Amino acid sequence: MVPGPDLPPGSAGFDWPPLGEARALIESCGLRFEPGFDDLVTLYDQERLVACGARAGYVLKMLAIAPSHQGSDTLGELVTRLIQSGQAAGHETLFVFTPPQNAPSFQALNFRLLVTYGQAALLEYGPGLPAYLAAHAAQISPGRNGAVVINGNPFTLGHLHLVEQAAARVDRLYLFVVREDRSVFPFAVRYRLAREATAHLANVTLLDTSRYAVSAGTFPSYFLKRLDALSAAQMQIDLCLFAEALAPPFHLATRFVGEEPLCPTTAAYNQMMAQVLGEHGIGLVVVPRIEAGGLPISATRVRAAFRTGDFDTIAELVPPATLAFLRSEAARPIQTQLEEV
Amino acid sequence: MRIRSKASAGTMQSSDLMVVVEPSETLQIDVDSTVKKQYEHLIRAQIGATLEQLQVSAGHIQISDRGALDYAIAARVETAIRRAAKE
Numbered sequence: 001m002v003p004g005p006d007l008p009p010g011s012a013g014f015d016w017p018p019l020g021e022a023r024a025l026i027e028s029c030g031l032r033f034e035p036g037f038d039d040l041v042t043l044y045d046q047e048r049l050v051a052c053g054a055r056a057g058y059v060l061k062m063l064a065i066a067p068s069h070q071g072s073d074t075l076g077e078l079v080t081r082l083i084q085s086g087q088a089a090g091h092e093t094l095f096v097f098t099p100p101q102n103a104p105s106f107q108a109l110n111f112r113l114l115v116t117y118g119q120a121a122l123l124e125y126g127p128g129l130p131a132y133l134a135a136h137a138a139q140i141s142p143g144r145n146g147a148v149v150i151n152g153n154p155f156t157l158g159h160l161h162l163v164e165q166a167a168a169r170v171d172r173l174y175l176f177v178v179r180e181d182r183s184v185f186p187f188a189v190r191y192r193l194a195r196e197a198t199a200h201l202a203n204v205t206l207l208d209t210s211r212y213a214v215s216a217g218t219f220p221s222y223f224l225k226r227l228d229a230l231s232a233a234q235m236q237i238d239l240c241l242f243a244e245a246l247a248p249p250f251h252l253a254t255r256f257v258g259e260e261p262l263c264p265t266t267a268a269y270n271q272m273m274a275q276v277l278g279e280h281g282i283g284l285v286v287v288p289r290i291e292a293g294g295l296p297i298s299a300t301r302v303r304a305a306f307r308t309g310d311f312d313t314i315a316e317l318v319p320p321a322t323l324a325f326l327r328s329e330a331a332r333p334i335q336t337q338l339e340e341v
Numbered sequence: 342m343r344i345r346s347k348a349s350a351g352t353m354q355s356s357d358l359m360v361v362v363e364p365s366e367t368l369q370i371d372v373d374s375t376v377k378k379q380y381e382h383l384i385r386a387q388i389g390a391t392l393e394q395l396q397v398s399a400g401h402i403q404i405s406d407r408g409a410l411d412y413a414i415a416a417r418v419e420t421a422i423r424r425a426a427k428e
Contacts, residue, residue, distance in 0.1 A: 073354050073355045076354035076357075076407070077352065080352040080353040080354065080359065083353060083359065084349070087349060108375055108407070109353050109407070110373040110374070110375060110405045110406070110407070125405075127371070
């Protein structure tokens with residue numbers, strides 16, 4: 001077998017000849033072609049495409065092998081090329097989401113099974129979770145600990161209230177800030193504002209989630225039979241990852257979330273969270289939102305006020321650190337970005 | 342020989358291994374293998390012998406092995422290190 005041509009750098013690959021072939025192969029394997037990837041690798045046998053796979057950041061997806069070449073070591077060759085592609089792009093650890101029945105094929109390639117739930121399994125290759133936990137070993141303390149997971153886009157008085165309420169009920173509260181940068185406020189800013197706002201709470205430890213919070217943006221849907229199962233599968237995997245990968249090492253007995261009265265789909269989400277965490281023996285506490293001006297405080301409201309430069313409203317919604325940042329020059333590009341949306 | 346940059350060698354195919362080496366002040370060897378339970382000590386011994394032969398005393402060596410034989414381990418490790426030692 002020989003590798004096919006490289007995907008032209010910087011292009012989305014729409015006019016790239018092998019793309020049509022790859023799409024046909026992916027679909028013939030019962031998968032769905034899902035645009036949005038950084039690299040697509042292909043393998044040819046006598047000028048016929050026999051295997052392909054894509055990489056979107058640190059996530060491998062749409063791995064497809066022609067029936068004639070299944071059972072041979074084609075997967076090993078395909079994964080080699082994808083790992084090389086990922087390492088060249090600076091990703092030491094790579095994720096793959098797959099139906100649970102395919103997990104052993106990846107385990108035979110030294111992938112580590114992180115979680116299996118329902119229709120999806122998540123595996124990783126590389127230093128991954130053990131390295132993340134080893135790096136945070138000094139921050140692990142025994143006791144009955146709790147966790148809050150926030151994006152903090154940006155950090156509000158609502159977040160602060162949630163953290164304070166949670167911290168009062170546990171030995172140590174781990175405040176996980178979502179690492180993934182899919183928000184208008186970059187991770188470094190979200191993390192710093194959360195740290196400054198919670199500095200007065202002695203039993204709060206800030207951590208970043210690294211790759212171990214799976215957002216809808218990271219989770220690929222190509223292997224799911226029904227697209228409407230997507231959000232449920234993504235949330236289940238994310239919750240299971242929290243419960244199985246993060247909760248035991250950090251001694252997390254309770255997860256605290258803010259009530260979301262503004263969002264109708266959240267009732268279903270909270271129910272699912274209670275169920276999945278409950279199956280793992282982790283409690284869920286929903287903390288009511290605090291209000292300002294008769295409405296619950298939310299980061300969405302802060303962003304709306306920031307877009308129009310309404311600092312009087314912002315001052316009622318955020319702690320001093322966030323207000324100071326929003327008033328600073330460093331926040332101008334973010335404001336411009338919000339205006340363009 | 343000194344590991345100056347990040348380099349890799351090998352594949353994830355059956356009976357082969359993938360080696361990634363990068364600069365580090367200490368010597369750290371991480372081994373992942375489908376036959377780790379039975380053969381980790383032999384894999385480590387082979388890596389150690391190759392490093393000694395090439396006079397490598399520091400670096401982060403990551404191995405992902407799929408049941409490679411000792412000469413394959415030696416060859417892949419040496420190739421990765423020679424690549425990493427280039428100016």
